[in-house]
Structures are given as C-alpha cells and as structure tokens.
Amino acid sequence: MSTDLSHIRNFSIIAHIDHGKSTLADRLIQMTGGLQSREMKEQVLDSMDIERERGITIKAQTVRLSYKARNGETYQLNLMDTPGHVDFAYEVSRSLAACEGSLLVVDATQGVEAQTLANVYLALGNNHEIITVLNKIDLPASEPDRIKAQIEEVIGLDTSDALAISAKTGVGVDNVLEALVERLPAPTGDIDAPLKALLVDSWYDPYLGVMILVRVHDGILKKGMKVRMMASGTTHQIEQVGVFTPKATKVDSLSPGEIGYITASIKTVADTDVGDTITDDRKPALVALAGFKPSVPVVFCSLFPSDANDFNDLRDSLAKLRLNDASFEFEQESSMALGLGFRCGFLGLLHLEIIQERLEREFDLDLITTAPSVAYKIQLNDGTEMELHNPADMPDPVRIAEISEPWIKATIMVPDEYLGSVLQLCTERRGEQIELTYAGTRAMAIYRLPLNEVVFDFYDRLKSISRGYASFDYEMDGFTPGDLAKVSILVNAEPVDALGFVCHRAQSEIRGRGVCERLKDLIPRQLFKIPIQAAIGGKVVARETISGMRKDVTAKCYGGDITRKKKLLEKQKKGKKRMRQFGKVEIPQSAFIAALKMGDDKKSKS
Amino acid sequence: MTPAALSLYVHWPFCKAKCPYCDFNSHVPTDAVDDARWRAALGAELAHFAAETEGRKLVSIFFGGGTPSLMHPETVGALIADAKRYWQADDLEVTLEANPTSAEAGKFHAFAAAGVNRLSLGIQALDDKPLKFLGREHSAKEAEAAITIAKGAFPAFSFDLIYARPGQTEESWVSEMERAFQFSPPHLSLYQLSIEPGTDFYRNDIPAAAEDPAADLFQATQERAAAAGLAAYEISNHARGGAQCRHNVAIWQGGDYAGIGPGAHGRLTSGVGTDALFQVYDPGRWLADVEKTGHGTAKRRPLDSAERRQEKIMTGLRLSAGIDADLARTLPRDVVHEMIGGGFLELDGRGLRATPRGRPLLNAVLAKLLAD
Numbered sequence: 001m002s003t004d005l006s007h008i009r010n011f012s013i014i015a016h017i018d019h020g021k022s023t024l025a026d027r028l029i030q031m032t033g034g035l036q037s038r039e040m041k042e043q044v045l046d047s048m049d050i051e052r053e054r055g056i057t058i059k060a061q062t063v064r065l066s067y068k069a070r071n072g073e074t075y076q077l078n079l080m081d082t083p084g085h086v087d088f089a090y091e092v093s094r095s096l097a098a099c100e101g102s103l104l105v106v107d108a109t110q111g112v113e114a115q116t117l118a119n120v121y122l123a124l125g126n127n128h129e130i131i132t133v134l135n136k137i138d139l140p141a142s143e144p145d146r147i148k149a150q151i152e153e154v155i156g157l158d159t160s161d162a163l164a165i166s167a168k169t170g171v172g173v174d175n176v177l178e179a180l181v182e183r184l185p186a187p188t189g190d191i192d193a194p195l196k197a198l199l200v201d202s203w204y205d206p207y208l209g210v211m212i213l214v215r216v217h218d219g220i221l222k223k224g225m226k227v228r229m230m231a232s233g234t235t236h237q238i239e240q241v242g243v244f245t246p247k248a249t250k251v252d253s254l255s256p257g258e259i260g261y262i263t264a265s266i267k268t269v270a271d272t273d274v275g276d277t278i279t280d281d282r283k284p285a286l287v288a289l290a291g292f293k294p295s296v297p298v299v300f301c302s303l304f305p306s307d308a309n310d311f312n313d314l315r316d317s318l319a320k321l322r323l324n325d326a327s328f329e330f331e332q333e334s335s336m337a338l339g340l341g342f343r344c345g346f347l348g349l350l351h352l353e354i355i356q357e358r359l360e361r362e363f364d365l366d367l368i369t370t371a372p373s374v375a376y377k378i379q380l381n382d383g384t385e386m387e388l389h390n391p392a393d394m395p396d397p398v399r400i401a402e403i404s405e406p407w408i409k410a411t412i413m414v415p416d417e418y419l420g421s422v423l424q425l426c427t428e429r430r431g432e433q434i435e436l437t438y439a440g441t442r443a444m445a446i447y448r449l450p451l452n453e454v455v456f457d458f459y460d461r462l463k464s465i466s467r468g469y470a471s472f473d474y475e476m477d478g479f480t481p482g483d484l485a486k487v488s489i490l491v492n493a494e495p496v497d498a499l500g501f502v503c504h505r506a507q508s509e510i511r512g513r514g515v516c517e518r519l520k521d522l523i524p525r526q527l528f529k530i531p532i533q534a535a536i537g538g539k540v541v542a543r544e545t546i547s548g549m550r551k552d553v554t555a556k557c558y559g560g561d562i563t564r565k566k567k568l569l570e571k572q573k574k575g576k577k578r579m580r581q582f583g584k585v586e587i588p589q590s591a592f593i594a595a596l597k598m599g600d601d602k603k604s605k606s
Numbered sequence: 607m608t609p610a611a612l613s614l615y616v617h618w619p620f621c622k623a624k625c626p627y628c629d630f631n632s633h634v635p636t637d638a639v640d641d642a643r644w645r646a647a648l649g650a651e652l653a654h655f656a657a658e659t660e661g662r663k664l665v666s667i668f669f670g671g672g673t674p675s676l677m678h679p680e681t682v683g684a685l686i687a688d689a690k691r692y693w694q695a696d697d698l699e700v701t702l703e704a705n706p707t708s709a710e711a712g713k714f715h716a717f718a719a720a721g722v723n724r725l726s727l728g729i730q731a732l733d734d735k736p737l738k739f740l741g742r743e744h745s746a747k748e749a750e751a752a753i754t755i756a757k758g759a760f761p762a763f764s765f766d767l768i769y770a771r772p773g774q775t776e777e778s779w780v781s782e783m784e785r786a787f788q789f790s791p792p793h794l795s796l797y798q799l800s801i802e803p804g805t806d807f808y809r810n811d812i813p814a815a816a817e818d819p820a821a822d823l824f825q826a827t828q829e830r831a832a833a834a835g836l837a838a839y840e841i842s843n844h845a846r847g848g849a850q851c852r853h854n855v856a857i858w859q860g861g862d863y864a865g866i867g868p869g870a871h872g873r874l875t876s877g878v879g880t881d882a883l884f885q886v887y888d889p890g891r892w893l894a895d896v897e898k899t900g901h902g903t904a905k906r907r908p909l910d911s912a913e914r915r916q917e918k919i920m921t922g923l924r925l926s927a928g929i930d931a932d933l934a935r936t937l938p939r940d941v942v943h944e945m946i947g948g949g950f951l952e953l954d955g956r957g958l959r960a961t962p963r964g965r966p967l968l969n970a971v972l973a974k975l976l977a978d
Contacts, residue, residue: 527945527967528948549817549967550818550821550967551817551821551824551967552817552966552967552968552969553841553965553967553968553969554800555798556842557841557858558670558854559615559865559870559871560869562871562917562920562921563871566913566917566920569972569973572973573977576977584944
C-alpha cells in the first residue's frame with residue numbers, strides 16, 4: 001500500500017564526527033518504534049565493526065520511520081545516513097540527491113567543523129531545505145547562542161528557528177520529528193509515468209546477494225518486474241522489494257518519493273552503476289535521471305603480505321572486499337624488496353586505512369603497506385599521455401615532457417591561536433591561499449594544496465600543531481603541472497623499488513634524507529660498508545653510510561660451543577630466505593618493512 | 607702408517623660456586639661428592655672408549671669443568687695412568703683447569719705428581735673488585751700466589767682473564783694485561799665477556815660491551831699481547847713460541863677426541879665416517895647410566911661429510927694458521943675471493959686464514975663462506 005507523496009519526507013543528517021549524528025539517528029528510530037528497545041544497540045545504522053568503533057559511517061544506510069505527527073496524520077520518514085568523511089564525498093552527494101532536506105547537526109559545545117561545511121554546501125547544491133539542530137545542550141559547556149552566531153557567520157544559514165536538543169537524553173528530539181514534517185518539502189513524482197528510480201548505492205549481502213538501494217521518482221517498482229538499467233543497458237528480474245526499518249523488510253512495491261531496496265540475482269556490485277536510472281523494460285522512460293560522476297581513486301599504495309605464503313589469501317580478500325566496494329582498485333605488482341603484492345587505489349587516506357584495517361581484521365592478514373602516493377599525469381615527449389599510479393613505473397625522465405599532479409581545495413578551521421602554525425604548514429606544503437576568514441575565535445583558511453603533500457603526513461602535522469583542534473576537509477581541484485621528480489632510494493647503489501617516491505624537486509633532498517636516515521638506523525651493520533642514497537636520475541641528493549661491522553666473533557669455541565655455533569649458522573641460513581640481496585650486501589626484509597611502518601605512523605583520522 | 611691421533615676430554619662438573627657468567631655444565635653439589643663412585647664411573651667410561659679406539663695414539667688429555675682442581679689428585683692420577691695403559695702415549699700433554707684458591711693451590715704439586723704437566727688457571731681478573739663482580743672465590747693475592755706455585759710445579763701453565771667487563775676502559779684493561787705479562791706466562795687465554803642465556807648475568811641484564819668498544823678492546827688485546835711475545839694463535843688464545851695448547855689445537859684442526867664425564871662431547875672417526883657423541887648432561891643421571899651400562903652416551907650421530915667439513919672450517923679459521931689448502935678449495939671460490947677482496951681473508955700455498963681485520967668479524971665471514 002503506497003503512501004501519498006504529501007505524507008513522505010526524505011532527509012539525511014549532516015554532522016561532523018562525534019557531533020552526535022548516529023546517536024540522533026538511534027533516538028529517531030527508537031522514538032518512532034522502528035526497533036524494540038531490546039533490539040537497540042548503539043549506532044544501529046553503523047553495521048560494520050570499524051564503523052561502530054571509529055564512530056564513522058562508511059556506506060550509506062537508510063531507514064524508514066513511521067511517525068504520527070501532532071496534526072494526527074502519519075508520515076513516512078526516510079532517513080538516509082551518510083558518510084561524514086571527505087573520502088566518501090561521492091557517496092554523500094548521491095545520498096543527498098535522494099532526499100529533499102537535511103538535518104544539520106552541530107555540537108553546541110564545539111561548533112562548526114570543516115567537514116560539516118563541505119557537506120552543507122553539498123546539500124545546498126542539491127537544493128535541500130536545511131534544519132539546523134544544536135546537539136548536546138545537556139552539557140554544561142554548551143553555548144547554543146555562540147554556536148548559532150557562528151553558523152550564521154560561517155555558513156550563512158538563518159538560525160532563528162534552530163532546534164536545541166540532546167540526542168543523548170532525548171530532550172527536543174520530538175521537535176526534530178515535527179520539524180521534518182512541517183519544514184521539509186514533500187517529494188514530487190508521478191505514479192502513472194514510466195518508472196524512473198535512481199540507483200543510489202549497492203552492496204553485497206551474503207544471504208541476498210547484491211542489494212540495490214533505490215529512490216523512486218516516477219512510476220512504481222514491484223516484485224517480478226523486468227527492469228532495465230538505462231546506462232548499462234542490462235535487464236534484471238526483480239526478486240525482492242523492501243525497505244529498512246532498519247531491518248530489511250519486504251514490501252509489495254515502492255512508489256514515487258519512496259526509498260527502499262531491490263534484489264535481482266545480480267552477482268557483483270561492479271555490475272551495478274551507482275547513479276544509473278532503473279526503468280521498466282516494457283515501458284521505458286525516455287530520459288534518464290541526472291547521474292553522478294564516477295568516483296575515481298586518488299590515493300594509491302601497495303599492499304604486500306608479510307608472509308609471502310599469504311599472497312593468494314590477500315588476492316582473494318581484496319576480491320571479496322571489492323564485491324562490496326567498487327570504488328577501490330587493485331592490480332598485481334611485483335617488488336624486488338617485498339615480493340608479490342598489489343597496487344591499490346583508494347578514494348582517500350581514510351578509505352585506504354579502512355580497507356587495510358578490514359583486510360587485517362576481517363581476513364586476518366598481516367600486511368606491509370607502502371607510503372601512500374597519488375596519481376600523476378605524465379605527458380611524454382612523443383605526445384602520449386599516461387597516468388602514473390606507482391612510482392616504480394615512472395618512465396625514463398628524458399622521455400617526459402611534463403608531469404602534472406592532483407591538487408585539492410582544502411578548508412581548514414582552526415582556533416586563532418594555532419592559525420600561524422597552520423598557515424606556515426600550508427606554505428611549507430606548497431599551498432596557495434585562496435581565502436582567510438574569521439568567525440568568532442576561529443579562523444577558516446581555504447588553500448589550494450598538492451594532494452601529494454597532504455598524503456605525506458599533513459594530517460598528522462596539522463593535528464599536532466593545533467593540538468587536535470584543527471579540522472580539515474578537501475575537494476579535488478584538478479591537475480596542475482609541477483616541477484616533480486622521482487626520488488629513488490639506493491642501497492649499495494641498487495634501487496629499492498618499494499621506497500621510491502615522487503615529490504616536488506624542492507622537497508627531494510629533505511624527504512630523501514629522511515628515508516636514508518631511517519634506513520641507516522634499521523639496516524644492521526654488515527661486513528662491508530653500505531652507502532644509502534636518495535637520487536633523482538643519476539644525481540644523488542642525499543647520502544648516508546652504514547659503516548662496516550667491526551666485531552662479531554664469539555669468544556669461546558670449545559666442545560659444546562661447536563654444536564651451538566653450527567646451530568647459529570643454520571639459523572642464519574634460514575634467515576637468508578628473508579634477506580634481499582643488494583650487490584654484495586644482504587638486507588633483512590624486516591628493515592624495509594620497518595622503514596615503511598615508520599612512514600606509516602601518521603595515522604590519518606579526521 | 608702412524609695411527610690416527612686421539613685426544614681425551616674429561617669433564618668434572620662440580621664447582622664451589624656457580625660464576626654468574628658461566629654457562630658450562632657446572633653444578634654446586636648439595637652433598638659431598640662421592641669421590642670413589644665418580645672415579646669408578648669416569649674410569650669405566652674411559653675403558654669404554656678405549657675399547658673402541660684401540661691402537662690409536664693419544665696426544666692429549668684435558669681435565670675441564672666445572673672445577674677439576676676440586677678432584678682428588680689420586681682420581682686424576684688413576685685416569686692418566688689408565689689412559690697411558692690403553693693407548694700409545696709417549697708424548698702426552700695433560701692439562702688440568704684449576705682455580706687459584708689457596709686450598710686448591712695446595713694440591714698443585716700433587717696434581718703434577720699425578721701426571722698433569724700443564725695447568726690452566728682461572729684467574730679471570732687481577733683485582734679484588736672485578737673478581738667479586740665475576741663471582742670468583744679467590745682474591746687477587748691468592749691469584750698471584752697460585753701463579754707462582756704453578757710456575758714452579760708444572761712444565762707449562764696458562765691462565766685466563768676476562769675483559770670487556772661493564773665499565774672497564776681500554777686503558778685499565780691494557781694495564782691489567784701488562785701486569786699479567788709480568789708473570790711471563792707461556793700461554794694466556796683472554797676472553798671477552800659475553801652474556802650467555804641461562805647465566806646470572808643474563809638474568810640480571812648485565813650488558814655485553816657494545817660493538818665499537820668491544821672491537822677496540824679486541825684490537826688492543828691483539829696488539830699488546832703480540833708486543834709481549836704472546837701473539838694470538840686462536841681468537842682468544844695466546845702463546846709464546848710453541849706453547850700452544852696442543853689439545854685444543856688438535857680439536858680445532860678437526861682431530862678426534864673422546865669425551866668422558868657429564869655433558870662431554872666427542873668426535874670419533876671410523877672407517878665409515880665421523881660420529882658426534884654427546885654424554886648425558888645431568889651429573890646424577892650420567893653417573894647412574896655409567897654404573898648401569900658402562901657408559902653415559904646420550905646421543906651418537908654420524909656427521910655427513912658436508913657437516914664435518916663445515917665444522918673443520920668453522921673451528922680451523924679461528925686459528926691464526928687457518929685451514930689447509932685442500933679444505934679451502936672446498937669453499938665457493940667467488941665468496942672466498944670476495945672475502946679476500948674485502949681484506950678479511952688471505953690465501954697462499956699453505957692455506958686460507960683470517961687476516962687481523964677479518965678475525966674479529968669471523969662469524970660474519972663464516973656465515974658468508976658457509977652460506978650454502
């Protein structure tokens with residue numbers, strides 16, 4: 001039985017991490033009776049362990065709520081929970097496209113953060129009506145008036161009708177439900193027109209196969225229908241139609257304005273193009289809905305199994321993860337230092353980290369991760385253009401006409417007292433200031449920065465210089481040619497592929513020296529002294545030397561010592577398997593791993 | 607053809623106290639040691655191996671421990687006399703390890719009378735403070751007295767010192783060595799302190815010297831000892847002229863030896879190859895086994911030719927004389943040349959040996975040479 005369009009409201013929640021989005025969602029579900037209280041667990045919508053632990057949402061989730069408003073009428077409220085992180089801006093924008101309005105949740109003790117800002121602009125770009133909600137007013141430190149002023153100043157939203165709530169205690173949440181009905185527009189659509197449904201998202205469910213999240217615009221979606229994907233041209237028989245309450249619950253059909261899921265015996269998510277329009281195969285729509293730009297990996301790194309025997313497991317695990325996340329890419333690569341592994345592309349650093357963590361946690365793999373890098377565009381002298389995802393694939397510099405690197409437009413919000421160091425950091429990282437504004441005691445700096453400089457250790461530095469108070473968000477801002485070069489790291493005059501990197505020529509010495517120094521501490525002394533160099537082409541830009549070993553002989557070798565010494569030799573032989581030969585010297589693989597792990601210390605949470 | 611040479615090692619596992627650096631098979635007995643039983647058991651095991659090696663020429667006996675100077679001189683004498691009866695032994699070196707406490711020094715003449723002709727004294731340090739740190743039972747004064755008695759009582763004698771003790775400077779070690787040279791010993795064993803698992807030093811996290819100071823101390827030791835006429839003939843052993851320990855040199859060169867007593871090792875060659883022998887480690891169990899079966903061999907394993915060759919190279923290259931050309935030729939040529947190029951080894955008609963630069967790095971050099 002379909003609900004009249006005027007009794008449907010579709011909305012999403014925009015909030016910075018920890019500002020209470022998931023708690024509010026939980027409360028809304030509870031107050032509308034979506035789940036019995038015994039079924040309530042915290043952050044109902046965040047189903048992955050990582051999501052719940054880190055307090056972030058990765059995949060979009062929806063829930064249909066049934067709300068009896070003060071006017072006595074019952075409304076269908078569809079909540080689309082959206083990822084809050086910039087890496088998933090693409091998923092945010094498609095979730096927003098399926099709704100007519102948003103709740104902007106701001107922590108009344110903290111104020112607006114950079115991420116909130118980016119997502120509010122995305123929502124405004126989707127013509128959303130925005131309801132401002134000040135959360136955590138139960139806390140003594142909350143300053144709703146100051147935060148309201150800040151929202152007006154920074155975002156430019158009218159906050160005269162902002163709601164003050166505590167999602168934790170439930171205070172004011174009823175007003176949120178009422179405001180959704182009162183202030184958000186109802187969706188529009190024509191049930192008699194040919195079917196047009198937006199493919200919002202898709203994921204793999206171990207029991208049901210690929211599930212497709214849809215928003216119906218026109219027409220009706222029913223079980224047994226044969227539908228056609230307008231962009232890909234494929235047709236499928238619909239097996240199940242349902243909604244989330246938040247449990248997956250079968251329904252007979254989905255009508256205009258409604259959000260729900262379908263299943264249709266589709267094997268992998270790669271067969272479903274997010275943003276595609278689903279129509280009726282027998283009575284197709286003429287014009288598709290406006291789609292989305294596909295998401296493109298921007299951050300790359302290589303993953304190697306710590307134990308070479310786990311290579312096949314790693315491949316299978318990556319394939320399994322990709323079933324559910326078509327936005328990351330991987331291809332096999334072979335490294336002299338680290339063996340067989342995969343070069344992987346991600347939407348951003350957090351995305352990288354999440355995939356890495358899921359591999360280690362859900363698939364029990366011990367991984368070696370190389371330093372993250374970005375995609376470069378290389379113009380060769382012969383006029384051809386190539387995209388470089390791995391510094392190891394860098395063509396000979398004499399063949400290169402120009403290298404372009406991806407830039408971002410970054411928004412940084414920071415308390416005044418740390419602004420100086422933040423600006424300095426941006427300058428060091430080749431940043432170009434676009435805008436600097438002040439709102440209360442906080443400043444907002446908008447910079448153009450090379451993404452390369454951000455994946456290096458920007459988050460880390462930003463966090464430490466602002467004592468954790470700075471927030472950061474970015475959007476991609478095209479490719480720009482730069483004075484870039486590949487820095488090779490040579491151990492005993494032989495390049496270590498896994499340690500090579502691309503960077504701006506001006507940074508090559510300092511970054512090269514950093515890696516050389518790290519290796520110097522990690523590579524054990526050997527019989528021969530070992531030069532460690534950072535070089536661009538044939539030109540050495542930094543050099544360290546591991547001096548030769550001086551003494552290792554055992555003092556005593558009598559009777560039982562001979563047996564012991566033989567055992568030691570056997571052990572050394574076994575250890576040789578984990579050694580990599582560089583000319584005359586053998587270097588334990590563990591040294592390279594440690595060098596990479598140290599570079600990896602900068603955990604990038606936002 | 608002269609019969610193949612044989613050496614005999616006798617292990618006496620008891621000590622008055624366990625030194626905190628020692629990881630040898632030594633025990634402080636809870637009850638008085640039943641000397642007669644031990645004499646009989648050692649004698650039985652000696653007879654057991656004599657039967658197997660009949661007709662060989664015995665070149666050396668070494669009483670090690672533990673503290674063999676705690677043995678009854680008659681026990682020592684009986685074993686020496688037995689050995690001389692079992693084997694051809696017209697030119698026999700008989701070494702006994704001894705501690706320099708006054709009580710033991712009082713027995714030195716009796717040991718000499720029993721047939722010991724070389725005494726190896728565990729002096730370890732020449733000052734009371736380091737002696738105490740090393741857990742020794744004797745004083746510096748007793749050490750000096752023991753050296754003097756040993757000099758008078760035995761045709762050959764040697765003593766041990768331990769250096770690279772925590773806090774020891776190169777300067778203080780050099781002056782300690784110079785004092786040692788004043789006794790004009792024909793032989794010295796100069797060991798760098800190493801911290802072995804299972805020792806008190808290990809449990810108490812006593813640090814071994816770092817590589818650079820250890821290298822400096824080792825080099826100073828080589829130079830000073832050589833200048834005093836006591837050049838190293840093995841990594842930690844120094845001798846004047848022909849005063850090398852024949853027993854140990856024979857073993858390092860790959861000679862056969864029978865080991866008797868708890869935890870003793872042996873190498874015995876027959877027509878089919880060389881066996882490695884291991885005697886029961888625990889003194890009580892060894893004693894019981896010998897009394898029951900006539901020997902305390904816990905394990906006997908044939909060594910394949912590659913393993914035997916590896917052992918000979920491992921111990922042979924510790925000697926300044928190195929290994930002979932035939933053995934050297936079994937090593938991979940490219941690695942040998944790489945090591946010669948690096949200045950770690952030298953090769954000539956007589957054979958292959960470590961250079962002064964290569965000797966302190968011998969473990970790494972051996973790891974390269976014996977990598978496959």
